[in-house]
Amino acid sequence: MSNGGCSDLETGSTFMPRYDAQGLMTGIAIDAESKEVLMIAFMNAEAVARTRETGLAHFHSRSRGRLWLKGETSGHFLRVQEILVDCDQDALVMLVKPEGPACHTGARSCFYRRLVGNRLEAVQN
Incomplete structure (x- = not known):
């Protein structure tokens, strides 16, 4: 908040999810x-x-x-262990137990490349 104060949204114990104009929030x-x-x-x-x-x-x-259930076709479900909510309640971090690769390409993570200059290089796991 611009006045430096904190609201119930930021410090309270009530889940008040904030979605954008399209009704969406980021899920990680x-x-x-x-x-x-x-x-x-x-x-x-x-x-x-x-x-x-x-x-x-x-x-x-x-x-x-x-609506899309991760794993509905691949069988690679993400079992949620815990959900963390950010300070503005407009993004969630889900700590999950993956049942197989998370990426549709078959990679363990969707983040399997790094940007080096103007090129993408594979990340070694």
Whole structure:
């Protein structure tokens, strides 16, 4: 906040998720053991609710325009161990136990390349 004060949103104990104009927030999946960032996707209110109800990571697929359960076709589910909420309540970090690769390419993480100059190089795991 510009006045330096803190609101209930920032310091309170009530979950008050803030979605953007499209009804979305950022969801980040991190391996609960290794702390490796596995993937980042968008979540709407339905995805947040289903994730909390089932313990499996759900997202909103912008390309498909629908709810998406990570692993629904691959079987590579992300079992949510804990959900961290950022200070503005507009992003979630999910500490997960992955059941296989997180990336649709088959890579363990969607972040399998690094930017070096203007080139992408493979990250060695």
